[in-house]
Amino acid sequence: MEARVAEQSSKRRVTLTxxxxxxxxxxxxxxxxxxxxxFSRLGKELGADPTAVYRxxxxxxELVLALTDLTVxxxxxxxxxxxxxxxxxDWRAWLTVTAQSVRxxxxxxxxLAVLAAARTTASPAETHSVEQxxxxxxxxxxxVIEAAECYRALLxxxxxxxxxxxxxxxxxxxxxxxxxxxxxxxxxxxxxxxxPLLHQSAPxxxxxxxxxxxVFALVLxxxxxxxxxxxxxxxxx
Amino acid sequence: MEARVAEQSSKRRVTLTxxxxxxxxxxxxxxxxxxxxxFSRLGKELGADPTAVYRxxxxxxELVLALTDLTVxxxxxxxxxxxxxxxxxDWRAWLTVTAQSVRxxxxxxxxLAVLAAARTTASPAETHSVEQxxxxxxxxxxxVIEAAECYRALLxxxxxxxxxxxxxxxxxxxxxxxxxxxxxxxxxxxxxxxxPLLHQSAPxxxxxxxxxxxVFALVLxxxxxxxxxxxxxxxxx
DNA sequence: CGACCCTGTCAATGCCATTGACAGCGACTC
DNA sequence: GAGTCGCTGTCAATGGCATTGACAGGGTCG
Numbered sequence: 289m290e291a292r293v294a295e296q297s298s299k300r301r302v303t304l305t306x307x308x309x310x311x312x313x314x315x316x317x318x319x320x321x322x323x324x325x326x327f328s329r330l331g332k333e334l335g336a337d338p339t340a341v342y343r344x345x346x347x348x349x350e351l352v353l354a355l356t357d358l359t360v361x362x363x364x365x366x367x368x369x370x371x372x373x374x375x376x377x378d379w380r381a382w383l384t385v386t387a388q389s390v391r392x393x394x395x396x397x398x399x400l401a402v403l404a405a406a407r408t409t410a411s412p413a414e415t416h417s418v419e420q421x422x423x424x425x426x427x428x429x430x431x432v433i434e435a436a437e438c439y440r441a442l443l444x445x446x447x448x449x450x451x452x453x454x455x456x457x458x459x460x461x462x463x464x465x466x467x468x469x470x471x472x473x474x475x476x477x478x479x480x481x482x483x484p485l486l487h488q489s490a491p492x493x494x495x496x497x498x499x500x501x502x503v504f505a506l507v508l509x510x511x512x513x514x515x516x517x518x519x520x521x522x523x524x525x
Numbered sequence: 526m527e528a529r530v531a532e533q534s535s536k537r538r539v540t541l542t543x544x545x546x547x548x549x550x551x552x553x554x555x556x557x558x559x560x561x562x563x564f565s566r567l568g569k570e571l572g573a574d575p576t577a578v579y580r581x582x583x584x585x586x587e588l589v590l591a592l593t594d595l596t597v598x599x600x601x602x603x604x605x606x607x608x609x610x611x612x613x614x615d616w617r618a619w620l621t622v623t624a625q626s627v628r629x630x631x632x633x634x635x636x637l638a639v640l641a642a643a644r645t646t647a648s649p650a651e652t653h654s655v656e657q658x659x660x661x662x663x664x665x666x667x668x669v670i671e672a673a674e675c676y677r678a679l680l681x682x683x684x685x686x687x688x689x690x691x692x693x694x695x696x697x698x699x700x701x702x703x704x705x706x707x708x709x710x711x712x713x714x715x716x717x718x719x720x721p722l723l724h725q726s727a728p729x730x731x732x733x734x735x736x737x738x739x740v741f742a743l744v745l746x747x748x749x750x751x752x753x754x755x756x757x758x759x760x761x762x
Numbered sequence: 763c764g765a766c767c768c769t770g771t772c773a774a775t776g777c778c779a780t781t782g783a784c785a786g787c788g789a790c791t792c
Numbered sequence: 793g794a795g796t797c798g799c800t801g802t803c804a805a806t807g808g809c810a811t812t813g814a815c816a817g818g819g820t821c822g
Contacts, residue, residue: 304770327810327811339811405639435726436730437729437743440730441743449681451689456642463586488670489670506674506678507682513752514749516751539801564778565779576779576803580800584779585779
């Protein structure tokens, strides 16, 4: 390694590492990076032949898996910064922050969210966070098993809805507008006498159409209300 | 149209209709039909040239949109059969049945669920069902707007989680097992002293791993508990 | 110094959606 | 009833994609 500088960059052979590839891939997944992850783009981004990546990841699936790991991990990290060190008693804040952090990490890379699809990351990224989360729920009064179930339910729901949002955000403007227009028309034309309630709530529904974050917030708080009910029930028993 | 019979089937020109295409496409989306929707497969299924479909749908997106419409519609239809005619007072049953029906319709065609991704079907399929659903919630004590929000939240959550499940079910066995194995190992090796609660709930968590329906049921009932709390709150005010 | 492996390169394969030119055929016009 | 037009199926071609196998340079280890 004699520091032969990169002036010959034209034909210089680049050296890839697992890390450099992951980094570049994450960049590509973000909207600023183009929002599409393909081998050819990845090759260009790295200044190497697209197929060189295969030396480090068996196939695209493995690459995506590693990326989701990083992303969930980042989300958990993010939530840790926003939360007090030790397990506090404010379970609601814990769950909210965790869910929103994971969601935010994913939404920063919509392309990844779409590819990740069903892959519930196998590595309980940041196991400590998970343990703490369950602890918080348990201290609030939930039996351990039930607390674990809540954690799992919350995470899956969050991932699913986030991926859903991401998929939509990736569509080109035209498709999005097409959807929105159709939606607005349908709700605007509802005969008031046949669908009184729907007609009455139409404005709110159209408003919610493009507001995925709003819908997510809705689902989340309702879910948390459910958890609260569960906790209360457990305490009485 | 002189009933020249199909003995000349080799070079006979098939006539496509929007309906016949949709039908064939739905067939392809089901696991029995191969579980993959592509133009070439669709062409073969119809006995026509793949590109003939373009005469009836501008592109794949339009086709998929029409298919999701049909599917949600079928789900709503299904739920109507399982429910009493007029709006009853058992809002919980209503929401449960609706969610599970829509989910079932989608899961019968995992390939579609994956393609549909973010496309919240623009046509409020079976507007009557929606109106009824909101009515039920409103009669239970929820303000109209809030009832509409609940409907939207429930539907989106259901669609998102279902698509999530579908995506996983489409992976080949090997990938699924890879995930599962990694998962089990991770949870099995957790040091008990560092992660006491996680260690304790590991069996339940691994059990939930492949049980997407179980997780969905969990999310759903928790969500409904939340709705119940909301209703109670609204009644008091 | 030689064998070997790690890793980047290159050319090729096969699937996919999509397009444009063409062709049969029915309907409609004069 | 002949000509014209438009609807719709066919065919060949394009460009993007993941993936594979043969090759090659260069570093390492014996």
